[in-house]
Amino acid sequence: DGGITQSPKYLFRKEGQNVTLSCEQNLNHDAMYWYRQDPGQGLRLIYYSQIVNDFQKGDIAEGYSVSREKKESFPLTVTSAQKNPTAFYLCASSSGNGPQETQYFGPGTRLLVL
């Protein structure tokens, strides 16, 4: 099956801890994105990558970091500097011909702070 997988489905973070959310796609897409969704709010862009070994900050990058070492993988690290990390995190990909193209989303990871 082609698609995007995210793991884990639920993740618990302790104070001061860094955690990494996984995102893998087998759609052969060049572009990948990370969004954060809070209750009653729309998706907000954290980071995006249009090609391997390159990525750009989105609207709310502070407290987050990413890497794009492989085309199919775009992990997101939520660092201890992110003071309000509780949210639903969504990874997406697109063909890379531009964000006007359809974005395909993963099932999401819900991050909770202990």
Added chain:
Amino acid sequence: SQKIEQNSEALNIQEGKTATLTCNYTNYSPAYLQWYRQDPGRGPVFLLLIRENEKEKRKERLKVTFDTTLKQSLFHITASQPADSATYLCALLTGGGNKLTFGTGTQLKVEL
């Protein structure tokens, strides 16, 4: 400031009726507008894309209009079914064409 507004209140309609959802935006000049469906606890799923030079786009029971003068898009679901119950998000191509910016979404509930 730039804003994308969708009705925050849930829209409740009866099965078989046409549901109409609104997306208004200010201080954007998007070349493209997309609509997505999101079910609880899941990622959004793409439904339709409409370009600035298109007035209307249809796909099965779905219809989207795009009025760049009014800065508004309308999303219609005809002959609505309980299975259409979900949150619907509009998204604009922004940032010089580099990213999508999403509205907050409108929850639709179709009742028997």
